Every structure is written in C-alpha cells, then in structure tokens.
Amino acid sequence: MIKRLLIANRGEIALRIVRAARELGIESVVAHSEADADSLAVSQADAGVCIGPAQATKSYLNAAAILQAARECDADAVHPGYGFLSENAAFARAVVEAGMVFVGPDAAIIERMGDKAMARQTAVDAGVPVVPGSPGAVSEPARAAAMAAEIGFPLLIKAAAGGGGRGIRVVENADEFDRQLQAAQAEARAAFGDDRVYLERFIEHARHIEVQVLGDGERVVHLFERECSLQRRRQKLFEECPSPALDEAAREALCHSAVRLAEHVGYVGAGTLEYLFDSHSGEFFFIEMNTRIQVEHPITEAVTGIDLVREMLRVASGERLRFAQSQIQCRGWAVEMRINAEDPARDFFPSPGTVARLIWPTGPGIRIDSALFEGYRMPPFYDSLVAKLVVWDDNRAAALARAARALNEFVLDGFTTTAALHQRLLETPALRAAEIDIGFLERWLADAPQPVASSSAPVSAPASAAQETAP
C-alpha cells in the first residue's frame, strides 16, 4: 500500500483525498500554492508543502515544482485530483519516471483517451457507438450526399475551417440536403476560403449521461451512470445518479459498452465515459473519456456504497478490484448541487469573498464536500466551485424533496452563490418530471431571469466579460 501520498490539488477535492488517505492509513501531504496555505485541506492533511505563487501556472500546473515537492517530502505516490495536471500524460509519465506511483491510468492511456480522434477510433474498435459522422472533411457534393444518407437525419453540416459554433447548419431531412449543402459551402468559401465540410448526426434533445468505471488493468467494473444534462456553457451544475432517462435494458447496454471500452484499453483506476443519449430513439453515442476522478463522483458513492477515492488508492497500490460486477448494486437516488461562488443575476460572474457565516445542512441522507469554513477568504485565482451538496434518498422524488430541505437549512453569508438557483430549479415542473436535455438549463435561465440576491456585497460591474476558459 502507498505510504505517503502527495496531493497535487486544492479545495474540496484535495480534502476529499486527504480523508480517503487517512481512512486507509496513508499519510497525506497537500501541495499548495501561496494563496492556499490556510486551506482546510492543508490543515487536515498530515503536512503541507508550498509549490509556488498563487497563479495556477506557477503552482498547481507547475509539474517540476510538484515533482520536487514529492521527492522532498519522500512521497511514494501522487494523486492529481481533477483539473490541473490530472489528465496531463507528460506529468503522469514524469511521476512514474521519478519512481513514484501516479494515482490514475498509465500515461499512454491518458494520451489515447485524451485525444478526441483517437478516443473515437478506440471506441469504434471496441464496438462502442459514436456519433455518426463523415470520416473526414468533404467538399464534393455527390460524395457528401452519399455520406449524409449513411449518417441519417437530422444532421449537422459543419464548416471544416469553422469553430466555436460558426458555420454550422442543421439539415432536417434528405430533401433539404442538397440546397443546405450548397448554401453552407458558399458561406464557408466566403468566410474561410475553404468549402470543405464535416457531416455529423444532430441529436436534437440529447442528454449527457456518463458511466463510472473502475479498472485494475485486467478487469473493469461499472458503477452505473450519472445524468449530467443540466449544464451552462458546458459546465455541469446539477447531477443525479442514476439517470431518470434509462430503463433497465438501456442501462445494461450503456454500462456494458463502457466496460467493454475501458477493458479494451486495459484501464486502471477510476474513469468516466461520457455519452450523448437520444431519448427519442434510445440510442447512445460515446463522446469522450475522463481518465480521472470527477467532481460529481459522490452521487455514485451514495447509491453504490463504494468509496471511489479509496478504491483508486488501492488499485494504484497494485491491489486487484475487490468486487465482482454482480456485487455492485444501485440503491436509491442521489443528486449533487454545485454551489459556485457566482452570481446568477449577473450572468454567473464570479463573486469571491470571505465566509461571514456558514451553516451546513445536516440530518439524514446529506453529504457536504467542501473546504469552506467561517472566516475563510476565498482566493480569486481558481475555480468557483466552493461546495457540493449531495443528497441521497430511496427514490428520485424523495431525493428532490430532501435536496430542497437541505437548501433551506444551508446558510452562507459573505458572497453570492448558486444555492438560490438550485432552490428555484427544484421547484421547476420540467425538472421534477425529468424532462431535461443538455439545452434545458440555458433555455430555463433565458426564460426565467434570476432575481438579484439581496445579501451579497455588490462589487462594481466589469466593463465587459471578454472570454471564458474551458473547464
């Protein structure tokens, strides 16, 4: 078993890993930036080690500094958490070359599954469905029409030189195709000087459903699926486990395909395979794999009773998986509400501040993953996620009622968060009826303007929000 673990992360996930390590008798050392010296993860760990200035590029993304810290504190393993270097193959390789265990899959697997085109090809090789599309860019209309017939409708025509949503057209049926292709190619020529296009099946009301897997290099098991359709700008806000969209046959087919793909690459550790699910046709399509622990892992833990982070550490230590697929049961229903330091009334602009008052919800079925405490001054340098309210009950309706009860008890003064938005979301009939897809949250936000929070200390509005980085 690992003896001393360096945790190369911050916030709630660093604390989560500290807890798992302590329960397994592993010493934990949290590598932290200058801005995080007073964090709960550092104070709860056996030790902390400073790896650089506040800016993530100089600390949490500084592989050399992290490796040096690991060597100096005599760690025999490194857990990367999520984000930062967790899916950086070069970092994973460097950890192993330095004689330590990387808590995650081999660098080669990270590389293979982290590259979209390679991951897609790997899925095809493993017999897992992917979103039907043209194998490459095409400009010859007759060839494009033949491909379109094979892909099926509705489909998207995407300008090969486009990006960020530019140069995309939806074609509803075969009769429209020639006319739309002609228009799309004329546009693409004018805009980009390149009339090549990609074709891809358009899934109109797609849901984002993902499967949790655990592997030991020989065998892979799944821990059922999570429904993560409630997203804003591709950031998840509310997740549930299991998905309300699947019947037992669909669940079996989806989870089995994930196991097949993970076994195909000899997967080690915790991983998640993301799919688009077409609730009209019942088809599912693999889109990508995350080769790390995910933010929303606690809802899977809630329904399966399996501690994913402890299992990651066991497998990384060289142990075999401790359970057969048939021993993993899905019991009840869990939801996660992400509490972000963002103001929904101001287009989710970050609202960093100091925690003036904090009362967590407690009682049956509630789990809080958070590194907040009263008096904590949130640094403005990192992600806005400050807490995960995870609620379990024996069925979906009860879990949603309990989630509302938890939000009622929750008090956080000092800055604005997404908590009030979750309260309104839980009152929404479409959410209660589980009639959701990946466009639902943005449509709902556009239809229901968010009231201005009264308790927050106002800061002067920025001149304009220039850009937003990817997750």
Add this chain to the structure above:
Amino acid sequence: MSQQPSQHTIQAPFPGVFYRRPAPDQAPFVEPGQRVEADTVIGLIEVMKQFCELKAEAAGTIVSIEVEDEAVVEAGQPLAILETAP
C-alpha cells in the same frame, strides 16, 4: 483660469490577476504616454477563470502602469494613472 489636466486612477474592480497583454506573446494593450479613449482596453483581470476586459473609462493619456504583467491585485488597487484632458 487655465484648465488643468487632472489625474485619474484606474483601480481593480475586484481581486484577481492583472494581465497587461492579450496573450503572453503579444504587445501590451497600452504603454505609458499613449493616448486612450474611454473604451480603450488597458488590461485584463482574471477572476476565478473568467477574464474581464478593463477599460480606461475616460479619454486621456496613460501616465503610468502601476502593476506588473500577471500581478496579483486586490479590489481597489491602483492599476494605472490616466491624465484626462480638460
């Protein structure tokens, strides 16, 4: 009475990281001595992974930039001094 130019301090509206350049390999948005308009971008502030453009908010001439590129700044901290035309 002659009209005096007045100096105006451009402050950080919230805490974060201040960037003088649109990208590391590009020239700074503005340099001291440069004439700016109210909507001229003088820098970016990154707060919790979101980037905000910071504008001069008044026409004038940049006298000085008070912080280094990629500096950690507090809310209200002076970032630049602007001399506004009378």
